[in-house]
Amino acid sequence: MRIEALSRLSGGAIQENWKLTTVFDGGSINGKQDLVLRTDSLSALDVSHGRAQEFALLKAAEDAGVTVPKPLLLCNDLEVIGRPFYLMPFLQGIALGPKVVKDRSIGGDREQLGYRLGRELGCIHSIRPPRNDLSFLPLPSAGPVATAIEDYRTFLDRLDEVRPALEWGMSWCLQNAPEDRSQPVLIHQDFRTGNLLLDQHGLVAILDWEFAAWGDPNSDLGWFCAACWRFGRPDLEAGGISSRAAFYQGYQDETGTVVDDSVVRFWEIMAHIRWAVIALQQGARHHRGEELSLELALTGRIAAELELQILRMTRP
The missing domain is CATH 3.90.1200.10 (Aminoglycoside phosphotransferase (APH), C-terminal lobe)
Known part of the structure; x- marks a missing residue:
């Protein structure tokens, strides 16, 4: 996978959301895909879950039939971007x-x-x-x-x-x-x-x-x-x-x-x-x-x- 473009999405005072334009070569996914990378902001509220916990919540909600972004991948390796993150599809719509x-x-x-x-x-x-x-x-x-x-x-x-x-x-x-x-x-x-x-x-x-x-x-x-x-x-x-x-x-x-x-x-x-x-x-x-x-x-x-x-x- 290679990243062609990266931009921060608006909103999210407690967490950061980034849009990734990625290209997959071969495997189960092939071609260009827009994804969202969700990670911690510089300072978070104590009552806010970490990304691993939020990923688990998304999976549980998806299994129950709730309409949520599909949780794709969780990364806890701090050497990647310095903070845990997970990936989900970029979905078109308005939330504001x-x-x-x-x-x-x-x-x-x-x-x-x-x-x-x-x-x-x-x-x-x-x-x-x-x-x-x-x-x-x-x-x-x-x-x-x-x-x-x-x-x-x-x-x-x-x-x-x-x-x-x-x-x-x-x-x-x-x-x-x-x-x-x-x-x-x-x-x-x-x-x-x-x-x-x-x-x-x-x-x-x-x-x-x-x-x-x-x-x-x-x-x-x-x-x-x-x-x-x-x-x-x-x-x-x-x-x-x-x-x-x-x-x-x-x-x-x-x-x-x-x-x-x-x-x-x-x-x-x-x-x-x-x-x-x-x-x-x-x-x-x-x-x-x-x-x-x-x-x-x-x-x-x-x-x-x-x-x-x-x-x-x-x-x-």
Whole structure:
């Protein structure tokens, strides 16, 4: 194999994605192929999986029938590029959230797309522990809400600033957490508009599996429906793409379970808290000098908008 062209793809604040134009001579693959090389950025979040783990997650999702880029090759040899990486096919499509929401020529019929995404998420949730291929994922402890908020507060305690709106939101969630009845399943943890590759017909692939874990399936439903991922279309409550009803129906048809709307809406508040904490983490990477980036610096400023939304959603 020889590489004819190499270019970095846009997006991916936590990981780097590179497009490779390669030529294979003989063997099972022959001729020119466009591939994506995915590797770590200069500084990553502690909760982000390594590339070997993400490769295993892609394989598990593919085996379950989830629409993902096909995982082709994993390389842990640091002598190659200095960091682990894996290869997958380069797929044509658009993922950028604001463009997807505004350009109605992308994604085909939006209600059908919302339904399809509900089924895809249900398919992801069909993967359950224990699994030897995903043994690196720790089993969740009791109380997913309390566990998550403990992690958020640990980070905020290390942050040299006060975030009273976040503290209020976390206290509210602890007091109003629904009864934990769900069995743990594989949750994507970043299933949202912006991580969905679409073309003019519909879904091409579900991207960015670096946060996947065992957990409460309602957290994924709430993350997708959270207002912060609607990109200026608050009327389309399922990711700025479709109605909530279409998304719920697809999920219910795939899983055979009835979606509890009140529980999903609780997890939407948790989604805003989590995204605010991640935004502060991203901003801190820039301000600490770990990775100087205007994108990271601006991401840190999103936290204030998210705090306002948390206050609106939890007001008496």
